[in-house]
Every structure is written in structure tokens, then in C-alpha cells.
Amino acid sequence: MTKSNKPISFVLKPIVLSIHIALAAGLSAASMSAFSKEISAKNYQIAAGDLSAAVNQFAIQSGVALSSDNARLSGLKTAGLKGTYTVEQGLQKLLENTPLQAKKINQGYVLADKASSQKASPAASTAGSVHNSNAADNNSQSAARLDTIVVTASSGTDLAGESKNNYTVSRSSSATKLDLALKDTPQSITVITNKQIEEQALTDVNKVLESTPGVTVQNYGVPGAGRTSFYSRGYEINNVMVDGAPTLVSGSRGMELLAGYDTVIYDRVEITRGSSGLSTGTGDPSASLNFVRKRPGLEAEGSAKVSYGRWNKKRVELDVSQPFTDDAGIRGRFVAAYGQGDSYIDRIKEESKIFYGIVEADLGDKTTVAVGGTWFDKDVDDASPHMTAGATHSSQSVGVFDGGRSWNAATDWSYAHTRSWNGFFTINHQLNDAWKLATNYQYSETAPDRLWGIVGADSYNATYNTASYNSTSVSRENTESKIHNLDISLLGKFDLFGREAQIATGINGYQSKTFDPLYDVSYNTVFFCKEGGRNRRNCINLDNWNGNIRYPDNNIYRGYHYDVKEKQYGYFFSTKFEPLQDLKLILGARYNKYNIGKDTRSNTNSIVPSYTYDYKPQDKWIPYAGLIYDINDQLSAYASYTGIYKTQLEKDINDQFLPFIEGNSYELGLKSALFDDQLNLHTAIFRMKELNTPYRMFYVPKNPDTGQQYSCTPVTGMLCDIKYAADGPIISGFEMTAQGKLTDQWLINAGYTYLHVERPKMDENGSYDAMLTGDNSYERPKHAISLSTSYQIMDALTIGGSARWKYKTTQGISTCLPLGNGTESCTSDKDKIGNLIGNQGSFTVLDLMARYQINENFAAGLNINNLFDKTYKKNRLSSLYGEPRNIAISLSAKF
DSSP: OOOOSHHHHHHHHHHHHHHHHHHHHHHHHHHHHHHHHHHHOEEEEEOSEEHHHHHHHHHHHHTOOOOOOHHHHTTOEEOOEEEEEOHHHHHHHHTTTSSEEEEEETTEEEEEETTOOOOOOOOOSSTTOOOEEEEEOTTTTOOOEEEEEEEOOOSSOOHHHHHHHSSOOSEEOTTTSSOEEGGGOSSEEEEEEHHHHHHTTOOBHHHHHHTSTTEEEEESSSTTTSOEEEEETTEEOOEEEETTEEEOSSSTTHHHHHTTOBOTTEEEEEEEESOOHHHHSSBOSSEEEEEEEOOOOSSOEEEEEEEEETTTEEEEEEEEEEESSTTOSEEEEEEEEEEEEEOSSTTOEEEEEEEEEEEEEEETTTEEEEEEEEEEEEEEESOOSSOOOSOOSOTTOBSOOOOOTTOOOBOTTOEEEEEEEEEEEEEEEEOSSSEEEEEEEEEEEEEEEEEEEBTTSSOEETTTTEEEOSGGGEEEEEOEEEEEEEEEEEEEEEEETTEEEEEEEEEEEEEEEEEEEEEEEOOSSOOEEEETTEEEESEEEOTTOSSOOOOOTTOEEEEEEEEEEEEEEEEEEEEEEEEETTEEEEEEEEEEEEEEEEEEEOTTOOBOGGGOEEEOOOOEEEEEEEEEEESSSSEEEEEEEEEEEEOOOOBOTTSOBOOOEEEEEEEEEEEEEETTTTEEEEEEEEEEEEESEEEEOSSOOBOTTTSSBOOOOOSSTTOOOOEEEEOOOEEEEEEEEEEEESSSSEEEEEEEEEEEEEOOOOOTTOOOOSOTTOTTSTTSOSEEEEEEEEEEEETTEEEEEEEEEEOOBOOOOEEEEEOTTSOEEEEEOTTSHHHHTTOBOOEEEEEEEEEEEOSSSEEEEEEEESTTOOOOBSSTTOOOBOOOOEEEEEEEEEO
16 A cells, blocks of 8 residues: 555645634624524513512523522512513613622623622532622722622533433433434433442443443453453444544454443443444444543532452542632643452453543633543453353364353463553634534544463363463454544524524544554474373363463564554534424434555565555445424424444455445334433334345355456455355344433433344355344343432432343354255254353343442442342353452542
8 A cells, every 4th residue: 555645635624624614604603693692582571579589580481500599689679571581681681770780701690799890700610500709809909809699501501410410411412413402312312421420330331331221241351351342233333432523442452442441531421322323424223432521610629539349459539620710711620540459350450540631711701622631551460352262163172161250261471451542622612602613633542462372262172171272372462553533513503493493514533543563473382281091282281270371482473564544534414403393303414434544564564465455435425314293391202214334344256345334224212301301211113224234155156267266365364255245134123211310319220122133044155144143142132121220218328229131142043045946955053062152041130339428528338249149141152251249338528
């Protein structure tokens, strides 16, 4: 692959687009100002009387949540407010003939003495709140302090405040880029909030997704070291966003490295099930994950937490938010966590560190800039990507292996070390009351280094308790990834058909470079084990296994390496409007561009042409459409259609890349938002079908020109299986979720999922699709239930827990091949030992939690995981058990 200047165009195009957006926004500002005024103005009916009651009523009618100091307003009267006013006009009218006036500051409005020429500048802790503060009168040079009230008129909802106090939030833009209530989003969305993360001790991404309804987690080793995959609606999850911007997360092995990532820096995680190509660029039918980072508040606050649990697990957390100026115009937040301990798996030791910092600054009353970064480091010693499988299809395998819950297949010199760094810069500019331009740039570097040796990777003999071990049992991964992300969005609200409408448009995407070396292993000697009367090569005895195998004699050295460049970006547009009363329509599209190239280089750094490629599939339009009908104020019905679009790196018989996978996803459902949007209920049916699914060609013909069997050049590794594209399976299902406050004391996040897979028939090529593990294998259970809850039984005591139930799973498939005479030849691999060992009955895992508020500043916590010590497997190979019962205690402080 020759060097080109194409990456520069990726940088220039967003810059050019941002100029176009800024110019368009400037030109449209005047024309939209009339619409903006109509939107911000509301009709108020507030009777004359006590000012305190009137201010509270104004808060209710304007949608601004206020907690006023009645003593401050005591004795003051108002003539009331009747008619249509903006927030500023309404406050001015409401305060007529009182000694107070409303003054605009960056965070909202201040009620101050009309006689004072001092511009008050206190800070509010959350949007839509009232606080007492003091401001010095500089003109009089007096030390006297003026008592003021901050009235923060928020144009949006304080999602961070909701996440801190509930198991849901009221709004999300993850699915469409539009600012929508969950009830008005025509897709299935689950939010794991900061409150749930704290109470249920969901300290890493693996635990968060295990607690997410509709998501299945499959682990082959401990998070951060072992192979891990996440599934939703039958497909593997590959789409990730950070603060709404699509990213590769960490390049090579990104999703499994993500599993061990610390969640202390996140305010919430939003999971959108179904295709989300409009916002992520890849219309994957599974789900997308949006990790929303914590931001600084407008008041000083901090928290710290220490915990200790079974297997000597220790953890310390610190979270501090601090304004640096009197008006909180410059503010920052610092979050850190450190953890270490052993594992329920023999010999494994873990240590992790994460540091996150951000500084925000208001440049005037319309522009906010932020700069920040994260550094994460995780070490897992004596750990390998996977354990010894329960059984394999190897001819050397005899019987079934079960090393128990604590079995560790790794050598004692195996390790997994992940270090990543992320820096970001954002600019949010409020063009007027209705239009906002947002820019988000991120840069990430990730360097995972994993070295391992594994016993039993190929075979196990139960008769003699011996397992395979040779040079192929040893490997290393030591990639380096550099990723640039850019998201530029123009968001606006305007009046259409006499009702509010929204538009979101812009560009986003990523560009990455990955250095991926291949390692070779050499042993000078051959390992032998005793099996009856013979010595078997490449084998060891497991009777006294403790991982003590010598390091390869000639070490592990680098041979070839890959230089991989990947770029994806797209232009998106979405809009929501109401053509009729109670009927909302959401339309959107994304024009997506994708390019991936790989240089394969020898140990002399020369390019190997036969293993090098530069692939740019055809640009693709990804459509989105949704229809929402408000049955009443709390209940809505919806229907949505989203396009499926995924690139694939499979080769056909002519050594060409297969066309991208495409298809469609349909969803019908009901949503309800109760108790002032504090409880979200949802039920839906869905149906998805993919086209151009890759199928392996079992009977590869000969090339008539050469007389040799057709072959293809590898894309990854050194082998290539010829495949062809055909219709994929049809997956349909049903979901029910409930998340939020059932009462002021009772929080819940629960869901049920039913999944049905309709597999296409085999054709004359004798091939089968990618879901080789089975229609209802471990990763796609037919039924699943997830429940997390907490209940405050008294002021100082909260109890709760979680339950995860999974229906029985069956490995393997049955297929029928049509014959020329009109009959079929049917086969099944469900009875093979490698599949039988992976079958698992239904099981439930129950966790408990309790929190006791010792006083205003300190709280004690208790978390019991796997209360009934349920024994279950965590993958389809039956190679890893779930955690046994374990207990952790904690002490947290707020300051």
C-alpha cells in the first residue's frame, strides 16, 4: 500500500464543514430568532399574592426546577403574571413593585436588590435550582454582603442530577443526535446511571453490561485479560461512542479491553439496542454503547470511597468538583481510582489505576470550552486470554475437562498489561436560545501488552489427566493504536406547524493507526507426558499443575507486523417535527464513508505485497425513520425503521472483498413516562434481517485456467477461507423494560428479552452462516431477565440488589442440504462433545446490597455477589466459571 495524503483530507473536510456550518448558523440566526422567541415564551397564569409562592409557581409553569428560600422572599408581594412571556420578561414582570430585580449571569438569573449596582455572581450547583450566596459591593468598597438568590433557567434537563439520584434519565441523544425524551425516542434505550453504578458496585464495563437488560456477556478469562464479547439481539456489539462521538475505543481487541475499563469516570452509560448507524456510522443490528463522562458542577463538592472484599480486593476512589471563580465561570473536576487484589482464579493478581481531569470555562454567556484527559493502567498477572476448554473436537481429546472454579490454565509468566491515554477538547456555542454549535475532538493512545502460555488449548485426555502444550500454546499481543475522533454538530429548535421542531446535522467519525506485530515462539526441547505405557509429545501432566513451565528458550520474538489504517466518517441529518397534534415524525440519514488498509511488513520492514490491501467500499446512505403517537400525556406508541450497514473483510472466490452487509431493522412499541419522567416503561417487538451475510464455501472448485483450486489472500493472519454472500438469518423478538422511580424510595432497572432466530437453509455450496454456535447458544439465550433495584426503607438505610436469570442454552446447529433429486440431506453437530459440554440449564444469580447513612457526611456499604453461590459457566466452551459468592464492605464520605 503506497503512502497517500488521504488522511489530510479527513482533517480538512471537517474544518471546511465547520466553517460552512458557522456561516449557515450565522445567516440563519436572524431568520430563526422569531421562532426562538416563540419557543422560549410561554403563557403564564400566576395569581397576585406572596412573592415566594409566585416564584415557585413560575418555576413550575416555566419548567425550571426551583428550590427557593422562602425566608428570603418572606413578606414580599407581587401583582402576579398573566400572559405570554419569556423567562426574563416573566421574572421582570413578576418582580415589579418589589425591591428585587432579575439579573442575567452565565448560569442563569440572580435576584438581587435593585438598589445595588453590584452584579451578583454566585454559583448554582445544578440547573434549575435556587441557592443563597453573597456578593461584595465593589462601588461602596464595603465589607457588607448582599444576600442573593440564583434562579438558573435551564434550556435543557439536568441529566447529571437525574443520573445521580435515579436509575434512569429523562432524555438522550444517543440514537438520533436529537435532544429527545426517552418516551419520544423510537428505539429501545437502557441507561445505567451513576446512582446504579454506585449502589450496585459496577466498577468496570463488564459489570455494567452484565446488569443491562437485553445484553449478554461472554467471558473466556478475567476482564482486562480474557477474551470477552458482548451481544444484543443475537449479534455481537461493536459500536461505541464516548460523549456521543463514535470511536474505535482502543483499536485492536478494543471490546475485550473495554471490559476491564474502570467506570468511576462515567456519569452514565446509554445502551441503544438495534441499529444506530445514524449516530455511529455503522448500522449494526445489535446495539451501541455511549459512555458519558462526568463534568464539573457549579458548586464545590467531593466524595471519597474505600472498599475491601473477598480475595483481598482493595479499592479507593476520589471525586472532586470545584469552581475556580466566584461565578463558577471556570470550574474543574478530578476523578481517580486505585484497585488491587487477587481473584477467585488461582494465582491471578490484579492492579488498576485511573485518573481523569477536566476544566470547563465559560467565554461570555454563550460559549463554553472544555479540555480534559484520562489515563488508565491495568495489570493482570498469571492470566491468559482463555482457559482450558471443557472439550475440543481434536482427535487427541478424550473425555471432558473440568478444573473447577479456581482453575487457571495460564503459565506463571503470563500477564496482561493495558495502558491507555485519552485527551479531549470541546467547544459549545449557543448561537441563540434555540441553536447550538458543538465541537468535540478526542485523541487516544492505547498500548495493550499481553503474553501467555496456555495448557490444554488443543486437547485434553481425561484418562491420564494430560493436556497439550507446545509452541502454538504460547503467544503475545503488543499493539499500539492512535485514534483521532471528531464530532461537529449543529442542533436547533424552531417552530413548524405551530409546534416545536428540531434539527441535528453535522459530521463525525474517526481515524486510526495501529501497529500490530506478529510474534513467533521457539522451544529448544519438546515437552513429553506419560500416558500409560507411552510418552506423548507436546503434552504435560496436570496432576500438580501450578503454572510453572519455563519460558521459551529462544524467547518470543517479533517477525512480521501489520500497519493498519482505518478511517470512517459521515455527514448526518435528522429532524423531529409534529405534522399533526400528538403525532411526531423523526427522519434522518447518514452518508457514510469508510476506508481500511493494511501494510504487512517483514522483520526487515519491507512490504509483503500478497498480504497487503487497501479497501474502500462504496459510500453508503443509511436511512432512519420513526413515528411516535402520543396516546396521552404519559403513553406513546412508536414504529421505527433503521438501515443496517456493516463493512466486512471476507474474500470471495475471485479474491475480492465481499460487499458490505446491509439489511433492515423494524421496531414497534409502547413507551410511558410517569411521575414527571422519573419512571420510564417500555415494551417492543423487533425484527431484523441481514443481506450479504458471509458463508463459508465448503466445496471450492478448481480454476479452469490453472487447474488448481481457487484460493484467496489472507486479510488477517496467514490463512484465508473463501466465502460468498447470501441472505442472513431473520431475528425477531420481544422486550419489556422498566427503569426509574416506582416511588420516591424505590428505584428499579429491569427488563425481559425473548429472542427467536430463523436460520436460512443451506444451499448447494454446502455452507452455513456465521452463527455456528447455535440459534440459542450461550450468547443468544431465548429468554433472559435482568433486575436491579434499591429501596430506602428509612432515612438512613437503603437495601437492594440485582438478579440475572438466563434460560437454558444449547450449542450447535442442525442443517439440511438440498439435493438434486428434490430431497434433503440433514445433519447436526449438536451431539458432538465440543457442543454438548457447552450446554447449560437455566440459572439465576442473585446479588444484594445495603447502604447505611452514618451521618450527613459518611455512609457504610455492603455488597454480596452471588448470594446463593450459584455455579455456572460464562462461555459456550465451558472453560470459565462465574464468580463464587463474595462480600465487599465500603465506607464513603462526602465533603
